Amino acid sequence: MTNRPVILFAAKPQRWGQYEAPLRAALADAGLGDATLVTEAAPETVDYIVYAPNSDVQDFTPYTRLKAVLNLWAGVEDVVHNTTLRVPLARMVDDGLTEGMVEWVTGHVLRHHLGMDAHIHGQDGVWRAGIVPPLARDRRVGVLGLGALGAACAKALHGLNFDVTGWSRSPKSIDGITTTHGEDGLADTLARSEILVLLLPDTPGTQNILNARTLALMPKRAMIVNPGRGPLIDDNALLAALDSGQIGHATLDVFRTEPLPPEHPFWAHPNVTVTPHIASETRPGSASRVIVENIRRGEAGLPFLHLVDRDLGY
Numbered sequence: 429m430t431n432r433p434v435i436l437f438a439a440k441p442q443r444w445g446q447y448e449a450p451l452r453a454a455l456a457d458a459g460l461g462d463a464t465l466v467t468e469a470a471p472e473t474v475d476y477i478v479y480a481p482n483s484d485v486q487d488f489t490p491y492t493r494l495k496a497v498l499n500l501w502a503g504v505e506d507v508v509h510n511t512t513l514r515v516p517l518a519r520m521v522d523d524g525l526t527e528g529m530v531e532w533v534t535g536h537v538l539r540h541h542l543g544m545d546a547h548i549h550g551q552d553g554v555w556r557a558g559i560v561p562p563l564a565r566d567r568r569v570g571v572l573g574l575g576a577l578g579a580a581c582a583k584a585l586h587g588l589n590f591d592v593t594g595w596s597r598s599p600k601s602i603d604g605i606t607t608t609h610g611e612d613g614l615a616d617t618l619a620r621s622e623i624l625v626l627l628l629p630d631t632p633g634t635q636n637i638l639n640a641r642t643l644a645l646m647p648k649r650a651m652i653v654n655p656g657r658g659p660l661i662d663d664n665a666l667l668a669a670l671d672s673g674q675i676g677h678a679t680l681d682v683f684r685t686e687p688l689p690p691e692h693p694f695w696a697h698p699n700v701t702v703t704p705h706i707a708s709e710t711r712p713g714s715a716s717r718v719i720v721e722n723i724r725r726g727e728a729g730l731p732f733l734h735l736v737d738r739d740l741g742y
Contacts, residue, residue, distance in 0.1 A: 433727055434464045434473050439480035439500060441467075447500075450716035451478070457717075458724045476723055481506035488512040495726050498719045500710060502577065503657065504736050505630040517736045522718050524711030526580045532655060532707040533581045533625055534588065536679050540623050540651040541567050541590075545677075564589040570621030572614075572637065573628035573656060574600045574607065575742070577708075581625060593617050597633065618645040623653065629742035630657035640665040649676035655707030658683040663694070670699045681707040 437444055437451070444467055455463050471490035479485065480500045488494065489512045496516045499507065504519050539545070542561050550556060561567075567590055571582040574596040582594045586604050593606040595617040600607050608617050614637075618624070624646065628634045638652070639662040652675060654661060663684065669675040679701040680694060686705055694700045722732050736742060 432462050432464055433460070433475040433723065434466070434469055435476045435478060435723065436469050436474045436485075437465065437467050437478045438483040438485040439478070440482065443480060443500070446712045447478070447716060450712045451720065454716040454720035455723075458720050460720065460724060460727070463723070476726065478719055479507070486510070486512075488514070496722065496732055498722055499736075500715065500719075502710070503630065504742060505657070508736055508738060508741050516732050517738070518722050518732050518734045519736050519742070520710055520715060520718065521576050521734045522710050522715045524714040525708050526577060528708035528711075529577045529627075529655060530580050530584045532681070533627075533653065534584050536653045536701075537569060537585060537590070537623050537625065538588075540653070540677060540679070565591060567591060568593070568620045568622045570595065570617045570624045572617070572624065572626050572660075574602065575627070575629070578625075578627035581627060585625075593620060614642070615645055618642055619647070621650060622647050623651045626652070626654040626656040626660050628656050628660055630659050631741040635659045636662045636665075638662060638666065640668065643669040643674060646675065649673060651676055652678040652680075654678070655681040658686070667693055667697065670697060675699075677701070679703070681705055 437447065451465055455461055455465065472492050474491050475493055475495050477485065477491065477494065477497045478500060479497045488510065494515050496518060497513060499517065499519050502520050502525060504517065507513065508517065541564065543559065546556060546559070569585050569590045569592050571578050571592065571594045574582065574594045578594065579602055582592050582602060582605050586592045593608060594602060595608045595613055597609060599609045628637065637660050643665055666675065666678060670678065677699045681703045682705055688694060688702060694702055725732055
């Protein structure tokens with residue numbers, strides 16, 4: 429094990445204030461307290477970059493000693509195609525991020541399942557008796573994307589007794605959950621999903637996966653919950669499906685442009701809920717331990733965890 433790996437923290441300045449202490453504590457706990465953790469360093473001296481894709485580091489060519497780039501975000505679409513990056517890239521898989529996503533997804537699925545909006549927004553003196561939702565076991569929920577976040581959400585929904593089907597591009601198996609893959613599997617999953625959760629990565633193969641054709645496959649007045657990526661949905665097709673009643677409601681946490689412009693029609697649409705990319709956030713304490721574990725593994729000559737497949741884009 430080398431004595432003093434140099435770790436460059438490359439992110440916006442406010443992130444340094446959030447991460448410096450947790451990273452130093454995690455390094456000490458891992459026996460790497462003598463590592464050099466800095467926000468500026470001569471590129472040729474850097475062993476690891478703790479990285480946010482919106483940082484000033486966009487050209488990795490000068491980092492000739494670099495062993496790995498450790499992403500602070502779960503999403504890697506803004507760095508994975510950087511042709512100057514020729515070392516392993518690890519995405520963030522953080523227990524805190526996963527727990528937060530599970531809580532947000534289950535909360536909104538339950539909200540739509542139970543029809544809570546009718547009562548929350550219906551404080552007008554009308555007694556709306558006799559409208560009883562089905563039990564969860566009779567509600568069909570689809571989850572598109574069965575990576576770490578999607579699988580965790582699918583398991584949590586299954587644990588609440590929902591009838592869950594998960595879809596992924598390649599075959600996956602999750603105990604107790606029906607899984608599908610490929611084009612035929614996607615069509616089957618959409619056709620049965622009264623509530624659909626999107627947790628796919630943003631890749632050329634997933635962009636506009638919900639479009640006029642695929643939205644038309646869904647049950648009439650189905651609900652959509654998207655905490656995944658904005659480009660997964662064709663905005664105009666979704667608005668048309670909402671206006672026609674094909675889709676009953678869309679709860680959207682991510683968008684093609686963020687912040688969502690004030691003039692965007694999603695804001696004013698009565699059947700759209702906008703949340704400001706808050707479905708889940710990486711927690712500095714738990715994320716620092718994930719990052720430092722990969723540094724420890726790199727220094728010990730062990731395989732890195734959570735590596736990105738550069739060909740697949742995630």
